[in-house]
Amino acid sequence: MADQSKTPIIQMKNIEKHFGAVIALAGVSLDVFPGECHCLLGDNGAGKSTFIKTMSGVHKPTKGEIIFEGRPMDFETPRDAMDAGIATVHQHLAMIPLMSVARNFFMGNEPVKKIAGINFLDQTKADQVTMDEMRKMGINLRGPDQAVGTLSGGERQTVAISRAVYFGAKVLILDEPTSALGVRQTSNVLATVDKVRKQGVAVVFITHNVRHAMAVGDRFTVLNRGQTLGTAVRGEISPDELQDMMAGGQEMATLEGSLGGTV
Amino acid sequence: MADQSKTPIIQMKNIEKHFGAVIALAGVSLDVFPGECHCLLGDNGAGKSTFIKTMSGVHKPTKGEIIFEGRPMDFETPRDAMDAGIATVHQHLAMIPLMSVARNFFMGNEPVKKIAGINFLDQTKADQVTMDEMRKMGINLRGPDQAVGTLSGGERQTVAISRAVYFGAKVLILDEPTSALGVRQTSNVLATVDKVRKQGVAVVFITHNVRHAMAVGDRFTVLNRGQTLGTAVRGEISPDELQDMMAGGQEMATLEGSLGGTV
Amino acid sequence: AGHSELKYVLVSHAPDSDSWWNTIKNGIALAGEQMGVEVEYRNPPTGDIADMARIIEQAAASAPDGIITTLADFDVLAGPIRAAVDQGIDVIIMNTGTPEQAREVGALMYVGQPEYDAGLAAGIRAKGEGVTNFLCVNHAIQQPTVGERCRGYADGLGVELGNSMMDSGTDPAEIKNKVLAYLSANPDVDGILTLGPVSADPTIAALQENGMAGDIHFGTFDLGEEIVNGIKDGTIAWGIDQQPFLQAYMPVVILTNWDRYGVLPGNNINSGPGFVTANGLTKVEEFAGEYR
Amino acid sequence: MTDASKTDAPDTDERVKEMSSFRRSLIRPELGGMVGTIAVFVFFLLFAFDSGMFNSQGVMNWSIVSAQFMIIAVGACLLMIAGEFDLSVGSMIGFAGMMIAVFGVVLGWPMWITIIITFAICIAIGAVNGYIVVKTGLPSFIVTLAFLFILRGFTIYIPQTLENKTIIGGIRDAAEGDWLGAIFGGKIGGGLFEMLGNAGVIATFERGSRMGEPVVDGIPMMIIWAIALIVFGHVLLTKTRFGNWIFAAGGDSEAARNSGVPVNRVKILMFMFTAFCATVFATCQVMEFGSAGADRGLLKEFEAIIAVVIGGALLTGGYGSVLGAALGALIFGVVQQGLFFAGVESSLFRVFLGLILLGAVILNTYIRRMITGER
Amino acid sequence: MTDASKTDAPDTDERVKEMSSFRRSLIRPELGGMVGTIAVFVFFLLFAFDSGMFNSQGVMNWSIVSAQFMIIAVGACLLMIAGEFDLSVGSMIGFAGMMIAVFGVVLGWPMWITIIITFAICIAIGAVNGYIVVKTGLPSFIVTLAFLFILRGFTIYIPQTLENKTIIGGIRDAAEGDWLGAIFGGKIGGGLFEMLGNAGVIATFERGSRMGEPVVDGIPMMIIWAIALIVFGHVLLTKTRFGNWIFAAGGDSEAARNSGVPVNRVKILMFMFTAFCATVFATCQVMEFGSAGADRGLLKEFEAIIAVVIGGALLTGGYGSVLGAALGALIFGVVQQGLFFAGVESSLFRVFLGLILLGAVILNTYIRRMITGER
Numbered sequence A, B: 001m002a003d004q005s006k007t008p009i010i011q012m013k014n015i016e017k018h019f020g021a022v023i024a025l026a027g028v029s030l031d032v033f034p035g036e037c038h039c040l041l042g043d044n045g046a047g048k049s050t051f052i053k054t055m056s057g058v059h060k061p062t063k064g065e066i067i068f069e070g071r072p073m074d075f076e077t078p079r080d081a082m083d084a085g086i087a088t089v090h091q092h093l094a095m096i097p098l099m100s101v102a103r104n105f106f107m108g109n110e111p112v113k114k115i116a117g118i119n120f121l122d123q124t125k126a127d128q129v130t131m132d133e134m135r136k137m138g139i140n141l142r143g144p145d146q147a148v149g150t151l152s153g154g155e156r157q158t159v160a161i162s163r164a165v166y167f168g169a170k171v172l173i174l175d176e177p178t179s180a181l182g183v184r185q186t187s188n189v190l191a192t193v194d195k196v197r198k199q200g201v202a203v204v205f206i207t208h209n210v211r212h213a214m215a216v217g218d219r220f221t222v223l224n225r226g227q228t229l230g231t232a233v234r235g236e237i238s239p240d241e242l243q244d245m246m247a248g249g250q251e252m253a254t255l256e257g258s259l260g261g262t263v
Numbered sequence C: 001a002g003h004s005e006l007k008y009v010l011v012s013h014a015p016d017s018d019s020w021w022n023t024i025k026n027g028i029a030l031a032g033e034q035m036g037v038e039v040e041y042r043n044p045p046t047g048d049i050a051d052m053a054r055i056i057e058q059a060a061a062s063a064p065d066g067i068i069t070t071l072a073d074f075d076v077l078a079g080p081i082r083a084a085v086d087q088g089i090d091v092i093i094m095n096t097g098t099p100e101q102a103r104e105v106g107a108l109m110y111v112g113q114p115e116y117d118a119g120l121a122a123g124i125r126a127k128g129e130g131v132t133n134f135l136c137v138n139h140a141i142q143q144p145t146v147g148e149r150c151r152g153y154a155d156g157l158g159v160e161l162g163n164s165m166m167d168s169g170t171d172p173a174e175i176k177n178k179v180l181a182y183l184s185a186n187p188d189v190d191g192i193l194t195l196g197p198v199s200a201d202p203t204i205a206a207l208q209e210n211g212m213a214g215d216i217h218f219g220t221f222d223l224g225e226e227i228v229n230g231i232k233d234g235t236i237a238w239g240i241d242q243q244p245f246l247q248a249y250m251p252v253v254i255l256t257n258w259d260r261y262g263v264l265p266g267n268n269i270n271s272g273p274g275f276v277t278a279n280g281l282t283k284v285e286e287f288a289g290e291y292r
Numbered sequence D, E: 001m002t003d004a005s006k007t008d009a010p011d012t013d014e015r016v017k018e019m020s021s022f023r024r025s026l027i028r029p030e031l032g033g034m035v036g037t038i039a040v041f042v043f044f045l046l047f048a049f050d051s052g053m054f055n056s057q058g059v060m061n062w063s064i065v066s067a068q069f070m071i072i073a074v075g076a077c078l079l080m081i082a083g084e085f086d087l088s089v090g091s092m093i094g095f096a097g098m099m100i101a102v103f104g105v106v107l108g109w110p111m112w113i114t115i116i117i118t119f120a121i122c123i124a125i126g127a128v129n130g131y132i133v134v135k136t137g138l139p140s141f142i143v144t145l146a147f148l149f150i151l152r153g154f155t156i157y158i159p160q161t162l163e164n165k166t167i168i169g170g171i172r173d174a175a176e177g178d179w180l181g182a183i184f185g186g187k188i189g190g191g192l193f194e195m196l197g198n199a200g201v202i203a204t205f206e207r208g209s210r211m212g213e214p215v216v217d218g219i220p221m222m223i224i225w226a227i228a229l230i231v232f233g234h235v236l237l238t239k240t241r242f243g244n245w246i247f248a249a250g251g252d253s254e255a256a257r258n259s260g261v262p263v264n265r266v267k268i269l270m271f272m273f274t275a276f277c278a279t280v281f282a283t284c285q286v287m288e289f290g291s292a293g294a295d296r297g298l299l300k301e302f303e304a305i306i307a308v309v310i311g312g313a314l315l316t317g318g319y320g321s322v323l324g325a326a327l328g329a330l331i332f333g334v335v336q337q338g339l340f341f342a343g344v345e346s347s348l349f350r351v352f353l354g355l356i357l358l359g360a361v362i363l364n365t366y367i368r369r370m371i372t373g374e375r
């Protein structure tokens, strides 16, 4: 569990993001501590993906400040964020189907070795690391040059997560990693999140599933129409309360009789 | 609840489907009764989408028989299945972002009116029906010519479902309709399923979420590696048992201590 | 009429990138300057003759005092030219076409060198110089007019055209190597005809490369820097000069004088074929590609 | 349904800034084309007014050129909206003309049979193009590029083998008095123009056999065909269910297929329609000019695509309008002929064309993003 | 992690039929190109063996033509893998040649300065192309089509305005003795070939001015450039991290961007590299032939794309190989020249080209599906 007395590793202050006429974020603040799993919840279109994209350097916030390890940061590109130690597994997978698993694993972070003063790709290392890491996650590849397009959705998700973990992120952002996964794959991902958090990594976890959130989350921040509805700490909030908040505080369509309360 | 004494509206017998070297379905049988919600569950890559695609005419089964309303059917194209009364909301949405909501709503089923013996598109009718149906589902469009690309994911899902319902399907197939939806949108979809089922429509519902399945399902069929693990009837199986089956009967990664059992 | 008000338009069938027509442009520009009249040059960008017909119609609509045009395809161009004539615009046919066709469309006269006839003359001369089996390098196979030269050449030699006309494309390295390949596959070829600088220059390079320069009979149409050098060093036997400068210059002068003073030469002007050989090359050398 | 979900709607609106209704009524796929057309006409009215560009003959001149572009642009437009494109249009024009010459002149068949058979052959080639594209899933760029070469090769080879030349004339004579030929050649409205000529509204010939007749003596069938094809294409696209399928096939063929749209059929039919348009172009051309040559139609595929893109269609399919494409063709034709009228150095035409193309697509992209909310 | 998940793997394997290891070792992007190359050589060995196609002179003949295609194919290949393509290559070739002529001959600058400045200008134009594509998100088809016209327009306009002609000669004289010029013109290995000639390994001229000299007197720099560019391109693509970025940018630019790949930079650099290759082509050409013409490079953009596609690259990006593209260029060159050696009617070349293109892409698609498991 997070040690709340430490300083937060990343602080987002009053982030706003406008896309032309659309106001996606209207001032969202949030901080994440090392070793904590901070769940980001909220309705469709609440702005969760947009928010973590400003965190990972994909979007530049229209307004607001990002403070990383105590210093104000201004990420120009995803590279900057990655170099600072923020790894992101995006909602729409950041995998290239036609490329091999090894090349995907190291995409943007390719290992190099110098030959005659020139940086060459260290393919043997890349292959070996990939095979090892995938085996650790329980996926036996046919070979490191197998194309990602031949993997199942769950397997791809696993590649993306293990890649992020491998590169020693200080902050790991997961955008709905479990939404398309089967029960078994989901529990694998949740176990990984738990393990990573214990190693002191700060995790930002986005989900629509209250139970998944309750399973690994230390704190829960709910977004609604581009604004925060507040942050709750684990143990201080019941799943039902959380579910109500996630629905934007609005009354939900209820199923009558025996079906009620099982969503 | 389904009246099990009636004859099934659709029977799938020993369906096999091979893609080149990949055997996606290795003999799956299933029947669906009118007014029943039949949940199809299973791991990633178990073959659920492939299975319902043979049902909806997208794929031709390599082997096996489809009996619809007592007669063997041989769907050549999705059109044939639709004409027979099978409406499908696919996992990867069947919506075209650049086209207007009204045109998407009626895609493949355009209303026509005869002018001088020629069939013209009945745009006024299309517009009106679309606005009405969307309003019924709680979505106020700016206009029927609003492009689908401007809708949120949840809204698009709703368009797809209401389209299927509107065209008076006898069988409604939903492939993971809730996986990307927020809590509120999910409960809307589940309520819709419930409503449709009560009207006597047979619903095939695919999900990875046990709770969603338990909320609306009458029977539960679990697929694993292209084969059925069996069908269970509501009330005869507990959520935990179902969850174990969905994981393919294999032991799951467990979260220790307080986290356990919440997946 | 005031002198500066006269305006003449020259319409050619050549695509934009065809270098030979440059001399024509320079010719009308010079004539325009000397006569004090306004001149314009127009052509279909891709060399599509159907597009050229539209340009003639366009020129007629802009009501110039005269139109100078080639008659690249009688079928296509006769209509628009006749319409222009009937509208009261004086027309002179230049370059391609024949005197008879010029008369038929109602043009004042014809200035140029009928393509087929020029090819025929070349063929007759080559036959006299011992050519029996030839290769015709056609860099503009899609343009019907220049191909006529090959046909004439074959008829002049008295042999079948058959496979002797090569679709060479315009890339110099490809032309060079296609010629080399053809010569190597057909060792009995003893005469080459090229249809202009585009095909002649790489052919010279090819013959220098395989050592047949000066050995094989080589005639070409039109002049250019490399061709002049080729004639000088004996690679090329002769260049057929149709004197494009005259084809452009004369019509402007004639039309101006016709409009100003009502005088007109009594006959057509044959600007070619003139055979340019190693004798008397100095002027050609100086102005090749510009006025020659 | 419960009432809770009704609150969805204000949700969406609340976070979007308002747009004036005037601005919204303006924003349509053809807007770029309309703006461009106005700009082009204003430009030439200012700089080439007294060059004859706007007298009856001048108007007829750029109208015909634009009509030519329109004929092929309509086909290219529908095909592009259906998500494919055809680089073999130019070669098809050359090929179709040559077929008419070969059948009608070399073999001496009656013209109406010749024309019908040529249409059948060319539409069949279009179908083959389409069939290969939908069956192999190859990009249409590659497949039709192959046909660009194949058809052009035959267009050169066939007449050369048969007749020793790359141009075959005498088609007008062969078509003399043929009923089908008259639908592609010829002009209509002669009486009206004669009246106008007599009334002095349009100029008359001053000499020659046609002295006293009006310089513009009718509307060429080319223009009639262009208008007919535009009307047909526009109605098909916007007023019929097939039109909806065209959009769907180009927008997302997988989604369309899953919804029951016969995507393969739509695409193949559009390839056939494109071939049909190219053949109409070729037939009008040979009927008017009387000869077929190996040089006909060069680069017309690009010109068609450019007209369509200037007209606001999306190269990747699923978006566009026939009216826009027609305006694009008009712009193209007016600029091309207008530069001649304005006396601009002809080699600069290409530079202008490139710049107009760039400007038009950037404008259209901006408009399209506003319409579709695309990102 | 727990041990349960380990069972995932047999899951995958169980349901896939096995493939022999021989078959798997064969399946690589270049396979189509290799099969094609073998087929083409077998064909011509059978039908044109005694035509001189395979003596030293004949080999040099098709080697040079292939080398030309290779130079532009390498650039087009890397660009295509990066997800874009460039229709302005042909115009760029004409433009670059003309720049050299204008600077070196008309303005009389020293040749090395001329060449360096020409390279700088052309690469800058490539960068502009790329910049417009990445900034506006327009398809590169449209943007580079605009530049196709713009550059060709200037290539005709500039020399005409300056010199009154469209072919400018005298470049060879201007480059005489220039060190940089020699890198693009000239031949190397003359001594070796003379030895071989004297030793009777290669034939010597039997008549004409060069009697007694070996028929092949050196390897043209064109071929050296082709080899150098292929090696460079291949190493860059497969052995460096930048190569990985090229694949990533073309495979899915959004995903690549999210993973920290500087996609815009990669694409712009590839446009610049394509322009570089085109300029190398142009420079070698003007150095060999001594003149620059407004018609140089016509249709070369298509030829480059065809070679690349025959070599197995995917038109939509993210997949391909430089070696494949080189083989594609070789096939292209050998077929083109071979048909002349074999005495086939030359206008049929286009027909063959189209058919080979179609056959090659269908074969390549099949191979690619096996490799990537794509559906």
Ligand SMILES: Nc1ncnc2c1ncn2[C@@H]1O[C@H](COP(=O)(O)OP(=O)(O)OP(=O)(O)O)[C@@H](O)[C@H]1O
Pocket: A019, A022, A023, A024, A042, A043, A044, A045, A046, A047, A048, A049, A050, A051, A091, B151, B152, B153, B154, B180, B182, D375
């Ligand atoms: N690039 C963009 N351009 C314009 N609007 C955008 C863009 N990206 C997101 N939006 C809009 O911003 C809002 C927030 O979107 P976002 O994807 O962040 O939601 P989300 O909370 O991740 O939803 P979900 O749970 O469905 O993934 C939505 O209204 C969306 O339409």
Ligand SMILES: Nc1ncnc2c1ncn2[C@@H]1O[C@H](COP(=O)(O)OP(=O)(O)OP(=O)(O)O)[C@@H](O)[C@H]1O
Pocket: A151, A152, A153, A154, A180, A182, B019, B022, B023, B024, B042, B043, B044, B045, B046, B047, B048, B049, B050, B051, B091, E375
């Ligand atoms: N068109 C195809 N070509 C080849 N293999 C395919 C094709 N479609 C599906 N497969 C394979 O068939 C198997 C079943 O896939 P399917 O999409 O039906 O799984 P699913 O149960 O829907 O999984 P998920 O829960 O992830 O959606 C997978 O191994 C998949 O890779």
Ligand SMILES: [Mg+2]
Pocket: A048, A049, A050, A091, A175
């Ligand atoms: Mg999201």
Ligand SMILES: [Mg+2]
Pocket: B048, B049, B050, B091, B175
């Ligand atoms: Mg599925």
